[in-house]
Amino acid sequence: MTVSTTSPTPAPTPAPTPPAVAADAILRRQRARESSARTYARSFPVVPARAYGTTIEGADGRRYLDCLSGAGTLALGHNHPVVIEAVKRTVESGAPLHVLDLATPEKDEFTDALFATLPPVFAERARVHFCGPAGTDAVEAALKLAQTATGRHGLLAFTGAYHGMTAGALAVSGGVAVKRPVSGIAADVTRLPYPYAYRCPFGVGGERGAELSAAYTERLLDDPNGGVVPPAAMILEAVQGEGGVVPAPDGWLRAMRRITAERGIPLIVDEVQTGVGRTGAFWAVEHSGIVPDVMVLSKAIGGSLPLAVIVYREEYDRWSPGAHTGTFRGNTLAMAAGAATLRYVAREGLAERAAEVGARMTARLDALRAELPAIGDVRGRGLMIGVELVDPEGAPDACGARPPAPGTADRVRAACLERGLIVELGGRYDSTVRLLPPLVIGDEEVEAVLDRLADAIDAVTGGREAARGGVVRRSAGRRGAGWPA
Incomplete structure (x- = not known):
């Protein structure tokens, strides 16, 4: 471990303090x-x-x-020297700053750095799709990918969830206040109880609440009169952030992986906020040992600059060209800063x-x-x-x-x-x-x-x-x- 316990990084020469403004x-x-x-x-x-x-x-x-x-977003805090150096080096190199989805050395380096951090069994047969600059766009891409690959449309999501503010992401989120004034976003979503020991949806709390959540999910999906048509995907957070920092028990996550795998339901894990070391593992799924079908990544992966991707099992790669596009998929500066951040977090433990x-x-x-x-x-x-x-x-x-x-x-x-x-x-x-x-x-x-x-x-x-x-x-x-x- 080389991180200082009193000061996070060697301090660079500071820029002059700007004049006071009103x-x-x-x-x-x-x-x-x-x-x-x-x-x-x-x-x-x-x-x-x-x-x-x-x-x-x-x-x-x-x-x-x-x-x-x-x-x-700021895994390394504000203006970390590693990030600043990567940005300066890229700008001074004359690299194009915007290239849509063309291949560049910076994108290739970022992809190498990203795949090196993923669970090896997942990375071995994974594909990456570069999305628009925000995590909500990556959530939309993940939902569309699962729907395309399965030919199904319904989605499984959880109470307390937050996945973004665009239509599909908002539909699978739990917050009611932002949905109420907006029409047309009530997609075919089945809401499942997320384990929350302090305010247990079943009123029992502790491990028993998580066990009931898993049992309810399994029985609902298997009930021919349960009202749930076989869904295209389940989406969840390993730790709900906006939902109140509620960690899912590892055993419950393993149960969700088993339940979805046995029924051919793609499991999407939203690691937008939990990724890049935030939870004490590089990716939050590592605590439980599960391997999802799709991971949604944003925030810290861009080294403080806008970047969002999905990484998924290659057998789900059934998109036609142009099935999910975005003008700002090719943010060269974010890829350079992101690669530097990913490697620094890994190298420095x-x-x-x-x-x-x-x-x-x-x-x-x-x-x-x-x-x-x-x-x-x-x-x-x-x-x-x-x-x-x-x-x-x-x-x-x-x-x-x-x-x-x-x-x-x-x-x-x-x-x-x-x-x-x-x-x-x-x-x-x-x-x-x-x-x-x-x-x-x-x-x-x-x-x-x-x-x-x-x-x-x-x-x-x-x-x-x-x-x-x-x-x-x-x-x-x-x-x-x-x-x-």
Whole structure:
């Protein structure tokens, strides 16, 4: 292991700090000109001016530890030297930056780097398709591939799922609010219960809930009067991200693989957010040992630049030319940055470090439950961590879970920002604080993240050290660990 425990990477010579700009004026213009669908900009009234590693500097000079990481896109954090060097080298080489789906040395190198990380039994007989720049387009491609290969149309998807915002991806996602005002997206999707120990759909929790989910799925598919026509595919996440950082038990994933394989149903695993070391393995499917038929990949594979692909078993490659196209399939810079990122994560053992650091963070957060009763559950895998906030005075349900507290979570997010920490919310009720720090986060930064989050929860909910909030806020603008000297 060559990763530093105090600073994620050797600091390059920093660029001069840009002149101060009127951040408030920029935010006013954004509110006046951008659509009402903007999301992160509402939660974080920050105008980033510089960023390095885990740290973002706003135009007003304040600095923040970034535990959102572009929703998991920034495996190596902001402006990692390996990524910057790959981009500079490619630009200076004169390589074409846009080539549709033509072969290039950069694409060939990226494909080599990608296949080297995949489970060997999968990579041996796999094909890759380059999609549009976003993960949602890769989800659409995976669904179309399965439908084309099987000649079937129905889909199996899960409660709590999130797969994107285009029509097919939205249809297999679980969120109701974004579907309600849109007509025509209710595809032939059968919704299955995803195992969620804290808020078990069967009201039993634990391993028993996962066992019931598998039994229900199998019996439904085999019931001649169950109403489910043989489907084209099952799509799932090994860890639900937007759904509240809910890891699927390994045994349940193996059951889903068995159930689909026995019935000739392609299994699609969405690794858009879980991939490239995020969960403590290079790909989340490796924890359970399953080999899917299709993997959907995006976010971190582009080294912070837009890139999305699907990788699938070659026997499903029954598309006609042009069956799934996209103008921006040939992003040369993203392929160069992505290849550099994939190789760096593998070479430096960052997946293993994510497992170790994530376990340490989860253990400390779980220990805080005794002091901060608003913490209902702490869960996750690797550096994909969720802290579900609850009403500690509310009556528990059959599994012992107290009512979700989305208002509290919203205030905690704001309190974190005041303390120089960027976190986002998720989960069924937007009551889960999600932590997605870069894989290169240093030990000092880890401690700062945990301290600031604990202090924010304490200050919002009342408790052991609420009076310390002002002290932390005054120190939040100092340089974060890992910032270039």
